[in-house]
Amino acid sequence: MLRNMASLTVRQLDDALKEQLRRRAARNRRSMEEEVRAILRSAASDVDAPASPPESAGLPGAPPRTETATRRILLIIGGGIAAYKSLDLIRRLRERGFGVRVVMTNAAQQFVTPLAAGAISGDKVFTDLFDSDSEFDVGHIRLSREANLIVVAPATADLMAKIANGHADDLATAVLLATDKRVLLAPAMNPRMWSNAATQRNLTQLRSDGIAFIGPNQGEMAERGEHGVGRMAEPLEIVAALEGLLAKPKAQRPLAGKRVIVTSGPTYEPIDPVRFIGNRSSGKQGHAIAAAAAAQGAEVVLVTGPVALPDPSGVSVIRIESAREMLAAVEKALPADIAIFAAAVADWRVVETQNQKIKKGSGQAPPLALTENPDILATVAKSASKRPALVIGFAAETEQVIQHAKEKLAKKGCDWIVANDVSPESGVFGGDRNTVHLVTASGVESWPPQSKDQVAKSLIARVVQALEKKK
Ligand SMILES: Cc1cc2nc3c(=O)[nH]c(=O)nc-3n(C[C@H](O)[C@H](O)[C@H](O)COP(=O)(O)O)c2cc1C
Numbered sequence: 001m002l003r004n005m006a007s008l009t010v011r012q013l014d015d016a017l018k019e020q021l022r023r024r025a026a027r028n029r030r031s032m033e034e035e036v037r038a039i040l041r042s043a044a045s046d047v048d049a050p051a052s053p054p055e056s057a058g059l060p061g062a063p064p065r066t067e068t069a070t071r072r073i074l075l076i077i078g079g080g081i082a083a084y085k086s087l088d089l090i091r092r093l094r095e096r097g098f099g100v101r102v103v104m105t106n107a108a109q110q111f112v113t114p115l116a117a118g119a120i121s122g123d124k125v126f127t128d129l130f131d132s133d134s135e136f137d138v139g140h141i142r143l144s145r146e147a148n149l150i151v152v153a154p155a156t157a158d159l160m161a162k163i164a165n166g167h168a169d170d171l172a173t174a175v176l177l178a179t180d181k182r183v184l185l186a187p188a189m190n191p192r193m194w195s196n197a198a199t200q201r202n203l204t205q206l207r208s209d210g211i212a213f214i215g216p217n218q219g220e221m222a223e224r225g226e227h228g229v230g231r232m233a234e235p236l237e238i239v240a241a242l243e244g245l246l247a248k249p250k251a252q253r254p255l256a257g258k259r260v261i262v263t264s265g266p267t268y269e270p271i272d273p274v275r276f277i278g279n280r281s282s283g284k285q286g287h288a289i290a291a292a293a294a295a296q297g298a299e300v301v302l303v304t305g306p307v308a309l310p311d312p313s314g315v316s317v318i319r320i321e322s323a324r325e326m327l328a329a330v331e332k333a334l335p336a337d338i339a340i341f342a343a344a345v346a347d348w349r350v351v352e353t354q355n356q357k358i359k360k361g362s363g364q365a366p367p368l369a370l371t372e373n374p375d376i377l378a379t380v381a382k383s384a385s386k387r388p389a390l391v392i393g394f395a396a397e398t399e400q401v402i403q404h405a406k407e408k409l410a411k412k413g414c415d416w417i418v419a420n421d422v423s424p425e426s427g428v429f430g431g432d433r434n435t436v437h438l439v440t441a442s443g444v445e446s447w448p449p450q451s452k453d454q455v456a457k458s459l460i461a462r463v464v465q466a467l468e469k470k471k
Pocket residue numbers: 077078079080081082105106107108155156157158159188189190193
């Protein structure tokens with residue numbers, strides 16, 4: 001071949017090499033198609049994967065695609081323990097009609113195999129920047145062009161550092177540097193890696209570069225005995241985040257142009273510098289409401305007490321501790337169109353907070369005189385000049401839930417009360433599910449038990465309806 005090539009012009013040589021690459025690509029494509037079909041046949045019984053591989057979107061080496069996915073995700077799997085969850089993410093995305101194409105870093109392949117990811121995605125998995133099958137037509141550019149959105153899950157500390165600094169020395173980072181699509185990162189790492197100054201610096205840089213984040217969450221790590229912020233967001237949380245990013249432009253969403261204040265979490269009322277009166281609120285419901293309002297295009301200010309939750313994306317977060325700080329933050333955030341008070345605000349605070357830690361030893365427990373905290377809901381609902389058009393309160397009750405909520409609606413001057421049973425047996429405080437009753441002037445609606453995310457979405461859907469009616 002080389003002997004024959006010696007007499008060719010540069011142009012002819014180039015064409016001959018391209019033809020050679022094309023032929024090799026076709027050979028590999030055929031064998032890859034057969035491999036994927038075989039895997040899908042054997043996996044069909046125990047993996048929830050499609051019975052036939054999807055029709056090719058045209059990338060050399062990709063098996064044919066039969067689905068008509070209009071929303072295409074490029075999933076980049078990084079080298080972390082959470083890589084196994086990305087297989088479930090592929091499945092969840094495909095269940096929802098997304099076309100999924102996968103790129104794996106070298107390190108990712110130490111945790112899950114391209115074969116497994118390919119069997120579930122129904123497509124070739126791309127691993128190599130210098131892959132002659134796909135790179136003869138600049139495959140890394142094409143991988144980005146043919147996707148509507150790029151998700152990196154798990155996003156390792158290493159990948160975050162490389163993306164933040166514009167590296168492109170493997171396929172994953174080359175795609176990410178070459179893309180003009182939205183990029184969503186789902187970081188997963190040891191809590192100390194996450195809180196390391198370098199990672200936090202990269203996070204700030206990536207955020208300012210317009211990269212979206214989901215998680216990491218707080219919880220148990222895969223390593224024994226490790227706990228903290230660093231767990232990858234669950235596959236369904238990642239799906240929700242990317243659906244949010246793919247949603248209509250903000251200006252076309254139903255709450256575009258509306259300002260929403262949401263309060264969330266507990267308040268801590270100080271006794272002395274180290275002790276406080278608090279409650280068991282996790283903030284999950286309030287944070288979910290803030291996220292749901294932002295997803296519908298609202299400008300959201302979330303005023304939150306101390307919680308162990310990541311900030312919802314696209315929301316301005318103001319952190320406070322006490323009820324009086326929460327009221328001050330809410331008043332500062334006014335005016336607003338809608339206010340939703342989901343925080344569990346302490347009813348009382350200690351009259352005299354001690355500047356030094358109270359010592360035991362006098363033989364007597366210190367007297368804790370309490371005084372009532374300001375009523376944030378009533379203050380805002382009765383404000384003459386700054387009352388939002390729609391004011392919604394939450395009522396956390398342990399008995400006679402609906403009766404107490406009706407009384408609260410009348411007393412506080414708000415428009416709706418969302419009442420929930422927070423008795424210990426209900427598992428609402430700290431749990432992921434909620435059973436609520438929506439109490440309005442026109443009656444009581446009892447919603448079925450559902451996730452707090454779903455409660456949030458339903459509540460925001462009702463808010464949208466109410467605003468439509470007012471038009
Ligand atoms: C057992 C094991 C688990 C690891 N888990 C993580 C992890 O969860 N997150 C992370 O950022 N790095 C983790 N690493 C380190 C990465 O694998 C390493 O930084 C690698 O270079 C990342 O490559 P990539 O970012 O190109 O995928 C782990 C390493 C090992 C050996």
